[in-house]
Amino acid sequence: MNFLNAGPSRTIKIAILAMGGEGGGVLADWIVGLGEHNGYIAQTTSVPGVAQRTGATIYYVELFPEELASQASKRPILALMPTPGDVDIVLASELMEAGRAVQRGFVTPDRTTLISSTHRVYSIAEKSAMGDGRVDSNELIAHAGKAAKRYVKFDMALAAEANGSVISAVLFGALAGTGVLPFGRAAFEATIERGGVGVKPSLRAFGASYATTQATEEPVESTPGVRPVQWTVQEPKLMHLLERVRLEHPADLHGTVVEGVRRMIDYQDVTYARLYLDRLQALTASVGKTELALLRETARYLALWMSYEDTIRVADLKTRSSRFERVRDEVRATDKQQLAIKEFMHPRIEEICETLPAPIGRWLMKPHAVHRLIRRFTTSGRVITTSSLRGFLLLWSVSRMRGMRRTTLRFKLEDARIKEWLDEVQRAAAHNPLLALELAQCQRLVKGYSDTHARGLANYRRVMNAVKAEGARMAPATLRDLRDAALADEHGKALDKALARHALV
Structure with missing residues (x-):
């Protein structure tokens, strides 16, 4: 066994980073129970994160040998929080959390065994970015590998799902498989059995993870x-x-x-x-x-x-049976459990106008008494329970408007924008295919729904105006720089600087 401590000589310090619903507290309790039933004094504390994806809860466990305490005739004083540079084992339920552990200094190359899943749950900043805001997973893995003494990694969420369990059982199996704790596999499994809840699926997930960890630390992962x-x-x-x-x-x-x-x-x-x-x-x-x-x-x-995402498309996606099934799978609801899904909807008057037939929508967009009356009712959002008959039928009725989509104001506007964009691509291709390629990728600026779409469209128009002004003089690298600047922030400040830098204002 590759024990952290060859004998009962010092405290074992373990940090667990997990999001809500992933069983981080259960994992911490398992480790405490494992230690207490095998001759160790154990303590666990937790520091809650701000929210599920803006900050994971950090569970901290310390194990101290009872034999050493008995020899000294004193009870140890165990720490309440992990200290940078002083952690033996870090368990992270998701790849970004592994990166955050490295960033906080919990992972060190001379001491720390890092165990993490390689799957991603994207942060709010990543999902709300104007462009592709995702952090490169390969870079995270490479950085974590350099920071840790030993790095054990594979898709633990997939392993948990395949065995009908949660990721805490997979992390526990990986911890056992590394051999970094002075306890055998039987002691780990006995800890799960003492818990008495979800024992069979937890043991299956534990066993699969244990085997994967012992077989290799470089499992091959496929990319769809x-x-x-x-x-x-x-x-x-x-x-x-x-x-x-x-x-x-x-x-x-x-x-x-x-x-x-x-x-x-x-x-x-x-x-x-x-x-x-x-x-x-x-x-x-x-x-x-x-x-x-x-x-x-x-x-x-x-x-x-x-x-493009109009109100019809959003309503359609929210009322599909596949979505209800996916949500039920994500929260692991059984057939006997009732599931309530609440949607926060905040349609602006612009979305209402654009869903109407084009002539009516254009009329309603103009400032008059009816416009002001409807705008008054759109100042605040509302919550719709799509799992209820009333809420479902409301959105389902909107989704059934797909047959009249071609008559809507939004369709007329988007169709005109698409034609203009294609014309610009084709015109540029005649003299500079590389510029045409950059123009084609400018569609990335126009995405999303409601305010997100409005901000992206505003940046897109500014970039396209610069392209039209420069014409054939526009260098592909210049357009790429403008597009990247427009994607850098939603308020257009980076784009302002880029336009000024290229003398296009």
Whole structure:
């Protein structure tokens, strides 16, 4: 066994970083019980995080040998919180929490065994970023590996799900598998059995994690990609669309374009998917099939833009059976348990106007008595319980408006923006395909719903105005710099500086 302490000579210090619902408290109690039943004095404390994803709860456990205390005839005074540079074992339920443990100094290369899951639960800052705000997982893993004496990692959330348990049991199994504590596997398993709750699934998850940890510390993880192209379908209309993809686009683009077709049908209908292919075909005919990067990025971002998030789309996604099933799985509700799902909705008057037929929506957008009356009722949000019949039917009714989406003001506005964007891409491709590629990626600025969409659209317009002003003089690197600045912050301050830096104001 690779004990931290060859004999009962010093305190074992363990920090656990876990989010709500992941069993961090149970894991801490297991470690305390493990120690107390095997000749150690144990203490656990916890420091709650601000919220589930803005700060995990830190559980701190210290184990001190009873034999050493008896020899000294004194009870040890155990610490209440972990101290940077003075932690033997860190267990993190998620990869970002492992990174935070490193950042706080809990992980040191001369002492600390770090055990963490490699899955991600994205932070609020990552999800609310104007662009791709995700922290690079590979960089986190590399940094954690350098910071720790030993780093044990694999997708523990997947292991927990596969065994019908929670991640605390997987972390406990990994802790046992490392051999860093002076207790055998049987002692760990006996601790779980003494708990008396969820024993069988916990033992399954523990065993699977123990085996994974002992087998290798570098498990191979697969990265999901685009679904394979399925060329054989029964529906003639769909078969015609797939045949168009095969004939009109290079083989390297088939996967991306088919995903776009799938998205258009899910969002609207087959006719809308046909419009998507028509637009791509026009660009392909203009630039040729050799500009693979440009065609791929345009196909990708065109699909995203054409499936913009309006009130109809949001209502549709919130009332799908798959969503209810996913939420039920996430909270691990049994068939006998009732699940209540509450949605916070805050539609602005702009969303209301844009959901109406274009002539009515434009009229309502103008400042008059009716406009002011409706705006008064949109100043505060409301909570809708979609798991209730009334709440579900309300959103379901909105989602059924999909058939009239093409008549709405929002569709007219987005359709015009898409055409303008495609025209700019095609115009730039005629003299500089690299600039056209950067233009295609500018669609990243326009995303989201409500205020997020409004801010992104404002930044997009400023960038496009600069492109139009510069014309063929615009360098691809300059446009990339402007786009990155627009994605850096939602208020446009970084974009202001970039425009000034390139003398485009």
